[in-house]
Each structure stands twice: as structure tokens, then as C-alpha cells.
Amino acid sequence: MNALPSTTLQQGTALALRSRIARAFGRGAASYDQHAGLQRQVADRLLAMLPEPEPAMQMLDLGCGTGYCSTRLRQLQPAASVLALDLALPMLAVANRQLNAAPAQVQMLCADAQALPLRDSSVDVLVSSLALQWCSDPTAVFAEIQRVLKPGALALVSTLGPASLQEMRAAWAAVDAKRHSNEFLPAWQLQQAAAAVGLQLQLEQEIWVRHYRSLLALAQELKGLGANVVAHAQAEVTTTPAAFKAAAAVFARGLQPDGIPVRWEILCLALRKKPQESPR
Numbered sequence: 001m002n003a004l005p006s007t008t009l010q011q012g013t014a015l016a017l018r019s020r021i022a023r024a025f026g027r028g029a030a031s032y033d034q035h036a037g038l039q040r041q042v043a044d045r046l047l048a049m050l051p052e053p054e055p056a057m058q059m060l061d062l063g064c065g066t067g068y069c070s071t072r073l074r075q076l077q078p079a080a081s082v083l084a085l086d087l088a089l090p091m092l093a094v095a096n097r098q099l100n101a102a103p104a105q106v107q108m109l110c111a112d113a114q115a116l117p118l119r120d121s122s123v124d125v126l127v128s129s130l131a132l133q134w135c136s137d138p139t140a141v142f143a144e145i146q147r148v149l150k151p152g153a154l155a156l157v158s159t160l161g162p163a164s165l166q167e168m169r170a171a172w173a174a175v176d177a178k179r180h181s182n183e184f185l186p187a188w189q190l191q192q193a194a195a196a197v198g199l200q201l202q203l204e205q206e207i208w209v210r211h212y213r214s215l216l217a218l219a220q221e222l223k224g225l226g227a228n229v230v231a232h233a234q235a236e237v238t239t240t241p242a243a244f245k246a247a248a249a250v251f252a253r254g255l256q257p258d259g260i261p262v263r264w265e266i267l268c269l270a271l272r273k274k275p276q277e278s279p280r
């Protein structure tokens with residue numbers, strides 16, 4: 001039998017990873033809102049970057065989860081049409097229950113941010129909070145954002161930078177050589193990816209610190225969100241109770257009066273498609 005070409009293997013790995021991510025977030029859908037304190041704060045921070053909206057716009061919430069940003073977009077601009085899109089169907093089911101309890105409807109779409117089933121130049125405002133870091137090909141996401149935005153339109157995207165969860169990675173690194181947490185792209189790589197597809201970018205970068213009682217508390221938060229997949233690993237990362245106990249002991253060395261501090265590097269990107277040049 002002939003060997004598969006490496007691009008086919010890469011595509012196969014990307015597909016397998018994408019379905020693991022969709023399954024994990026699907027499992028987290030019912031408990032997501034209970035654990036989403038940080039996610040709410042990041043979304044609020046991102047939405048504060050929205051300029052005054054214009055009436056009757058088409059808005060897109062990319063990687064909507066349980067629909068927090070979609071709800072806020074509807075409140076900010078009741079006449080707008082909002083499309084809530086996510087890879088995980090159970091997330092959309094929760095979003096649908098919450099959003100469509102309100103009188104104004106929001107459309108739901110189960111799709112991949114890296115291959116949007118949307119027309120070119122059809123979106124006035126795009127918001128995407130903490131979904132980009134789950135996409136194996138951020139350049140593909142930016143290319144899709146560039147394609148679906150109307151000329152001159154704005155996309156607000158939040159994601160995590162490499163300082164995030166370093167304390168957890170350091171604790172595990174003392175125990176084994178496996179990758180127990182995602183690695184996040186640095187801002188400069190996102191800047192390059194945005195420039196490569198022709199999007200203009202303004203970036204805001206902040207380090208937030210949250211305190212946890214233990215490694216178990218942090219792991220339970222990630223699991224409750226559905227965010228307990230290592231997004232670049234070839235397969236599920238397995239661990240033993242003894243290894244977890246050892247990592248928890250290293251993590252606990254950082255204990256302070258408020259708990260164990262963990263950094264989250266929050267990147268908020270304002271991406272703008274260039275306006276159409278008028279014919280001379």
C-alpha cells in the first residue's frame with residue numbers, strides 16, 4: 001500500500017484534533033457557565049472595544065460557546081441580526097435555549113471558524129472571544145475573517161498568549177515530559193498572520209492573575225468549561241493519580257494568602273478589513 005502524502009496525514013491529524021476539541025466542549029456545554037468567570041471578564045473587555053454600532057447590521061459571534069457575546073451584541077444593537085457560530089453542537093443547544101428565550105431571535109450555525117460557510121463581504125461586525133486559541137491554523141481563521149467582513153468592517157478577537165497557565169506547565173514539567181496544557185501563540189505571530197491576509201491590526205495585551213486553591217481546582221475549572229484538551233497533541237494526554245499528586249505538590253509551592261497565582265495573558269485584537277478603494 002502506498003504511504004499517504006504528508007499533507008493528507010496533516011489534514012487527518014487536524015481533523016482528529018478538531019473533533020476532539022468539539023467533543024470536549026460538547027461535554028462542557030452544560031457546566032460551562034458555572035466555570036466561565038474569566039471568560040465573562042475577557043468578553044466584557046473585548047466588547048468594550050466596540051465602537052458605536054450602526055443600525056441593522058449583520059453581526060457574527062465566532063466560537064460563541066453558550067452565547068454570552070451574542071446576548072451582549074443583541075442588547076447593544078437590538079435591530080442587528082446576530083449569527084452565533086460554534087464547532088460544538090451542544091454549546092449551540094445551550095446558547096439557543098438562553099438566547100431564543102429572549103424575544104429577538106439569533107441564528108445558530110454549527111461550523112468551523114477555519115472554513116466558514118458564509119458569503120464573502122457579508123458581515124459588518126465580528127466578535128470572537130477565546131476561541132482562536134483552539135484553532136490549529138490561526139492564519140486560516142484570519143483569512144476567513146478577511147473574506148467574510150465587509151470592506152472597512154471590524155473584527156474583535158480575544159485569545160490567550162504564551163504566559164497563560166505557565167505555572168501549571170511548570171508544575172507538570174517537574175513530573176514528566178508530556179504536554180499537559182496548550183501552548184499559545186505569541187502576539188508577534190498573530191500580528192504576522194493578520195498582516196499576511198491583509199487585515200489591519202491593533203493589539204492590546206494584558207497579564208491577568210487569578211488565584212486557585214489547588215491544581216485540582218484549576219483542572220476542574222478547565223474540565224467544567226470543556227477546555228481540558230491539549231490542542232496540539234496527537235492524542236489524548238494520559239496521566240496517573242500519582243503523577244497528578246506530584247504535579248499538585250509542585251504547583252502548591254506557589255501558595256500565597258489568596259491562593260496559588262496563575263497568569264493569563266489576554267490578547268485583544270481589533271482587526272479591520274481595508275475599505276474598498278473607490279474607482280478613479
Ligand SMILES: C[S@@+](CC[C@H](N)C(=O)[O-])C[C@H]1O[C@@H](n2cnc3c(N)ncnc32)[C@H](O)[C@@H]1O
Binds near residue numbers: 026065066069085088
Ligand atoms: C472558551 S470557549 C469561549 C466561548 C464564548 N466565546 C465565550 O466567550 O464564552 C471556546 C469556544 O470555541 C469553540 N471552538 C473551538 N474551536 C472552534 C472552531 N474551530 N470553530 C468554531 N468554534 C470553535 C468551542 O466549541 C467553544 O465553544
